[in-house]
Each structure stands twice: as structure tokens, then as C-alpha cells.
Amino acid sequence: MEYKKEVIRFIDDLKNYLPHVSIDCTIFGFHDGQLKVLLLRWKETNDWCLPGGRVYHNENLDAAAHRSLQKRTGLSEIFLQQFHTFGDVIRYKNFSVQETLTKLGLPIEVGMEIISRDVSVGYYALVEFAGVTPTPDFFTEECRWWDIDQIPLLLFDHNDMITLALKTLRRQLSYQPIGYTLLPDKFTMPDLQQLYETILGQTLDRRNFQKRMLGYGILERLEERKIGGAHKAPYLYRFNKEKYEKALSDEILFVG
Template sequence: MHPENDLQAFIREGYLHFLPHVSLDCVVFGFHDNQLKVLLVKWKKLGGWSLPGGRIKRTEHMDDAAQRTLEERTGIREIFLQQFHTFGRTDRTQNAPLGDVADLFGEPIGPDNWLADRTVSVGYYALVEFSKVNPTPDFFSEACRWWDLHELPPLLFDHNQMVTQALHALRAQLHYQPIGYTLLPETFTMPELQALYETILDRPLDRRNFQKRMLGLGYLQRLDERRTIGAHKSPYLYRFDRFQYEKALQEGLGFGQYVPMTSFAG
């Protein structure tokens, strides 16, 4: 079906297949060149950027809807997802361009349309390996690409607030769950793992204490291989023990200090 026909059918009859009044939005984090990245989509003909998101099918579990949405945007299955907040402010869609987009395709949204009512959005954050992502737009968007966390543009809807709260939730995760398995390549060095933690926390960590702490958690395996960086630098390579990592996800752990929320308001 032609994308414009897809959009028109969604506007007219989407309520038959999707839950009205509720949607989901995903803050997709990647790690590249010691920078935390966020995946965004650019709306067709309007130039505004937003987080990838979508609707929930009437017969679909909400977590499955989030997985489906992100598989369509990234090409990756079984993404690590964490539900972190529900966004329900009455003014959260004041700058929503959906009606304008519909008008561009000859399908205006009237006051009785299912999309015209207030919508509550469930926020998820996802952790993905940067190199495995194939950013793919949907029929609402003309582009999908990574942005540096500190260089985000002003986002549509309340999505800048979503990024801020997702980062806060990710930092909180460092206290009780491991991270890294879905953000780093299969093998990595201890400095690379430390750089990931420092980037998320936005502060330096003591090298010796960090290494001692991470090795003590029991889910890292040191390999009999080194990475040659320079004449006198050849750090060992590590990988995650999948069983121990999953166990730590279930049972929890402790790490670091509380870090206050930082705003990324665009």
C-alpha cells in the first residue's frame, strides 16, 4: 500500500486496530566514540524531530508493542527495554503536528476523530549496540538518525522531558542493575567499560576502584587476549558472562553515588 494511503487508513479506522488514548514513546540510547547517543525521527514536511514511538494493538501486550516499534526503527529484535514513566500532562501535545501532517495528505482530523482526544504516553528506554542499528523511518517520518545527547534539538510534544527522565532512570539503574551487555561490542577493554559508565554518570571515576568493583560483581570474563593501543598500552579484553549478567539483572547490585537529574531541554 502507498504510504499516504496507509496514513489515511490509520487516521480513519486506526481505532479498530489500536488502543485509543494511549501510546508509547522510546528513548533509544547508543554508545559511540565515548558519547551517549539518542535515536530520533524527523517528521515529513514539517522538519520537527521526535522520539520513535507508536500505538498499541488491541490484542498486543504493551512491552511487545514497544519491541515491535523499535524493531521497525532499528532492525534489531529482542531489544533491552525498561518502562520508566507515564506521561499524562493535559498540555503535552499542544505542539503536536499530527493534524498538520494529516492535512498535508488530504485527511484532516476532526474533533470527533479518535486521534483528536487526549493521549497518555508510556515511556520506555532502550539500550542498543550502536553498530547494529539500521535507523529506519516510518510513514510519518522522512529521516531517522542518531543525535549526540548533548546536542539534541528542541523536540516535538514533551519528548525533551522524556529524554531527561529516561537518563535519570538509566543513571538510577547503575545502583541496582548491570548495564553494558547491549551497549558494548561482544569484547571490550576495561577502559571502554569505564568510559561508558563515566559518560552515563557525566563524571570521572577512579580507575582502580572501578576495576575492582566491576570484577567483584562476577559477571565479567577476562580473555587471554589484549588490544594493542600503543607502544606501552595493551589492555586485556573482557566479555560478559551471560548467565551471571542475567542473574545480576534479576537479583540486583549496588554501584556509585546518586546523581541528580540533568535537563536536556533542547
């Protein structure tokens, strides 16, 4: 009963938002060689979806996406990029409209106000998930990370969103650097290679990777080595922030 009251209050509040425009965020999380995606479970169900939200009348799209992401992760300064607009007439890929409403426990007249046809602007982000505090939104009671290869059937067209977001992220590695917010201030070349391999889902040649990364001029090798380990301690590196940000803006070619 209380949930339905909250839904009605939300419908009354829809007048404050742009009609039929929504935002969905594919938030990838990286940590220690693992790649995950952040999902929400709707209240009183076992059904999952991506985090998202609406756009206020006086709000830019990017600002709305940052606002939504900050509420779900607690992070404010992370890389977030728009990657696609989803506007199919039928956006219920795994479950029909009626099945979706039944799963969400919503009567048809109420549910259609909430899940009527929207054009959704897709964003993706990449964060270090060890520093994230997943937080549910208005309609959900659980927010947690899922392994990228264990994602369940999701509501709406959100499986398609994740697939396209991952393709876009992998393509990004060819023209923009990653890692500034995902690695410690000081890291080894194997640490950086592990990050790239985890995202790409494939093994890279060590020598070619190191040669390529050093050639871009965004790394500084320090006069210190990583302590511990059975093998010869590798040198530590750090990003040159100024050159890193210039590489982001110039979209220099990273993978040939």
C-alpha cells in the first residue's frame, strides 16, 4: 500500500520533468581484474534494471545524468559519456508490457503513466567499484554490482543497452586514455595492462602494450619500484594529469 502511494506521488511529480525523455546509465565498475555493472532490483520483485531517471525542465541532459549517477554511487567526479539514444517503438525486449507491469506490481492505469513510451538517452561510466556505495532509488530496494558475464534478463531493453555500452567503451580505448580514476596514484605497467585486458576481454602482448603506452607521453616513470613479489620488482608509474586531460580532449589514436 505504501509503495503504491509513493508511485502516485511520483506520477504527480512528473509535471516537473521533460515528458517522454529519460536517462539510463550503464555504470561499469573495475577492481582487481574484475569488470562489473551496477543494477537495481525493483521493490518486492526479483527483477533488475539499469539506474536512470528523468530530466528537469531547466536541466541539461549531462547534468541530469551526473545527478542520477551521484545518487547511485556517491561519486561526483567521474568519466561519464553519452553513447546512444534508444527510441524503438517497442522497448520491451525480454518481457511484454503486461508482463512488466505484473512483475512491478502496478495496475495498468498507473503503470502506463510510469513506463509509457520514452526516448532514453544512454550514458556509460567507468568507476573503481571498491570506492562506490551502491544506493537504491525511488522504485528499488537493492543496488549492487553484477559480473559482466552473469547479467540476468533485465526489464525493458536494458540488456541491449549494456551490450552497446560495452562495445562503445572498448572502442573508446582506441582514441582516449583510461585509468586516471581507476588505478592508485602510483601503479605498475602490469596494473595498467590488467585494466585494459579486463575491459577488452582479451590478452595483450606485454612488450607491445608497454611500448604503445609509453609512446603516448601521458605516463611518468618514477625512480621507485613496487615492493614485494617473487619476481623482479617493476617500476612504478603515474599519469601526467595535464597530458592525460589533453589526450582526452584531443582524442589521440591509442590503438593502431
